[in-house]
Amino acid sequence: MAQQNLEGLADRLPTWARGWSRRRIFGSAAAVLLVVVLAVSCLGGAGGRADVPVLAEGPDAGVEGVRSPSEASGGTLRVVAPTIDSLDPQRSYLPGVWNLMRLYARTLVTYASEQGSTGELVPDLATDLGTVSEDGLTWTFTLREGVRFETGQPITSRDVKYGIERSFASDVIVGGPTYVVDLLDDPANPYPGPYSTEEDDPDLTAVETPDDRTIVFRLRSPQPDFPYVMALPSSSPVPADADTRGEYGRDPVSSGPYAVTSVDPETGIRLDRNPQWDPATDGVRTALPDTVVVRTGLSGLERDQALLAGSADIDVSGTGVQTATTARMPENDALLARVDDVTTGAVRVLALPTDVAPMDNPSCRSAVAAAVDRSAVQAALGGAANVVRSSQLWPRDLAGGPKHRDADPDPDLARAALEECGQPEGFSTVLAVADVPSSLAAAEAVAAQLGEVGIDVEVRPLDPVTFYATEVGNPDNVRQNGYGLVLATRTADLPTPGSFLVPMVDGRSVRTVGNPNYARLADPAIDALVDQARGQGVEGWRAVAEAVLETSAYVPLAETRIQLLAGQRLRNGLVMRPYAGYDVATAGVR
Structure with a gap:
């Protein structure tokens, strides 16, 4: 009888889930039971009725628009994640972590937080998307006035340059993207990064800072994608006097609306509001929650369980829900209403x-x-x-x-x-x-x-x-x-x-x-x-x-x-295409 029920499930799968092998459906059964145990308490037992309020506006609401819009601030945004490679903006190479870094690492330009435009760039620390010379070799950016680190120190062009310089220190800053090295370094006289103290070390002359608000990049060859490189967290500013080299990821200095206040292997990461952040200088981040808590090191099934049970609002892994959870969805309209397919x-x-x-x-x-x-x-x-x-x-x-x-x-x-x-x-x-x-x-x-x-x-x-x-x-x-x-x-x-x-x-x-x-x-x-x-x-x-x-x-x-699954109380659920997940910079819970 159990086998017949499972075989019947194949006929009830939605269009996007048909074509699964019988082996996959059978193999999912045991794991599905684990998910269902937690899901029942928050989804109710009849007709998908929930015992607690569940925000669900229908399939793909966060792809076609914004899921459950709200301008209300306050509360705690609860995020789940797999293992984090590094909180150091110059050392991470995981798109899900790049999404998280939008909370504390601003860049000259970044991705738009607007439906239908999340793959497009908008100004962030800079006043515009940069000016390029006729030959495509020189890019010039002007920083906004009034932007500060969490310490109260003004963010200058030299801080942006220093953050970029760190990526050249390949013996210390490892793991992150190195586009800037390929675009800016001189192969005949390579720049070793800011930590080397040899007398004959060259400077990074390809980046100029004529004043506090102007930064000029001189590329080795034309690269029209250069502004996208500047949108990577590896291009975010770092104050030289706070750089702890390979340990910087333990306490990165914030240039965004939140600051990392604690990092613990057991309890995860906590971010609280950065009082130095001025929303008038930031047209991208809404920073609605008071606090963001990230539980790290969770398996895919554990992240799904947290979303289903109501103990998490967003999974930033960028991998979507697991096979077991997907197999559960066709039987429950309430779950399908919380799914964004990308x-x-x-x-x-x-x-x-x-x-x-x-x-x-x-x-x-x-x-x-x-x-x-x-x-x-x-x-x-x-x-x-x-x-x-x-x-x-x-x-x-x-x-x-x-x-x-x-x-x-x-x-x-x-x-x-x-x-x-x-x-x-x-x-x-x-x-x-x-x-x-x-x-x-x-x-x-x-x-x-x-x-x-x-x-x-x-x-x-x-x-x-x-x-x-x-x-x-x-x-x-x-x-x-x-x-x-x-x-x-x-x-x-x-x-x-x-x-x-x-x-x-x-x-x-x-x-x-x-x-x-x-x-x-x-x-x-x-x-x-x-x-x-x-x-x-x-x-x-x-x-x-x-x-x-x-x-x-x-x-x-x-x-x-x-398939992305929105948490029960997620507001402003906007799917960010570059990160294959919901935008943490605009998410809310009220």
């Missing part, structure tokens, strides 16, 4: 290294591209609830991209391509994949598809910890092991086409450690298109994406999809 910009791609035989032959690569069945890959990854099929090297939320075509596999075209590449009977190759269940499932699905046209694929699981750094991130290692296929996930740090495409497709981005150009695509024609796109905008980047697909060096497969 794609994350994380695109799974099949890379075909162009320097590994026979993938050095374009026709052999075309055979692989023609044989791939995205529907089967989607099913292996858990169905439509987890991923959306993707046929373009372009995240769906980025405007202006090529149209996604849901093409079926074409075995006949694949066999014709094998003839052209001199392998009419097929060939053997190795598929490198991170040794995690979801990736392995997708890899096995791809191997089965290619086997149908005579391409024999050995799926080789690799250590996920070193996968991107040295396993597939080292071109020599890829060649030596004969990895003709690499299953990878590409997520851009910045919500721009260039940030997504350039590391993967520009031949000049290939490096020996952490190489992001998994296919080792080094095509002068595509590199030229990249250079043109920097000055053309979206149309130019669309041409780049289309040209890369023609090479079959990359085969896009699917984009990750998540």
Whole structure:
């Protein structure tokens, strides 16, 4: 009887959750019971009625608008999170933590807190989005008047420069993004960061501070995405006299509406109002709660349980609810009304290294591209609830991209391509994949598809910890092991086409450690298109994406999809696309 009930659940799944395997539904059952025990107390037992007030305005209310708008201040915003890598703005590389940092780390520019515009930049510490010179090499920003650190010390251009300088100290400040190093450093005379005391150390002359309110950046090459780099927390100001180097994350100095007042492994992080913050200087943050408390180190299921039980308002992980919670949703309209469904910009791609035989032959690569069945890959990854099929090297939320075509596999075209590449009977190759269940499932699905046209694929699981750094991130290692296929996930740090495409497709981005150009695509024609796109905008980047697909060096497969669950009392639930979560800077609880 229990098995029949579970099988019946598949027929009751909503459209976005259909396509799940029976194994996944069965496997979720035990975990669902854990969630339901906590959920019943806050959702009621009949018709989804709640025993306590539950704010729920319907599915996707936080995507299409703002969930439960309110201007009331006060109360405590309760946040749950996985392990935090660092509270030091220059040392974090987790988008969920970047979201949290909006509370205490302001930047020259930041993302808008307005529905439909959360991927767009607005001025923050600066008066505008910056002024660029005609040659694209010089960017100038002017700071607002009246902005202060929590200490009462005015924030100057030198504080912004010092915060940026910290990222150059690669022996001390580790873990965060290093875009500023790539854009501003002199390779012939590299700047070592602010901690080195050698007499012949160079200064960071690429950043000038002619007065307290003016900061000028001189780039090595034009970069239209530069303002987005300035929106990263790693570009936030740090007062030099308060810098405790590697320990700075224990007590970062606030430039925002809240200050970190305690950090404890057991109780989490507490942020209280920063009395030096002036709302007149901040058009982004509403800072409604009196206090923000963050419980850290929680598993996905524990975070879901907290949201369901009413003990948490926001999960900042950016990963959405777990399989067990998703399986519970179709049975309860009250839960569905609190869900916002979003794609994350994380695109799974099949890379075909162009320097590994026979993938050095374009026709052999075309055979692989023609044989791939995205529907089967989607099913292996858990169905439509987890991923959306993707046929373009372009995240769906980025405007202006090529149209996604849901093409079926074409075995006949694949066999014709094998003839052209001199392998009419097929060939053997190795598929490198991170040794995690979801990736392995997708890899096995791809191997089965290619086997149908005579391409024999050995799926080789690799250590996920070193996968991107040295396993597939080292071109020599890829060649030596004969990895003709690499299953990878590409997520851009910045919500721009260039940030997504350039590391993967520009031949000049290939490096020996952490190489992001998994296919080792080094095509002068595509590199030229990249250079043109920097000055053309979206149309130019669309041409780049289309040209890369023609090479079959990359085969896009699917984009990750998540369901965000709003806490029972969350107000102003606005989905921030860059962080795949609710905006903590404008959230309220009253």
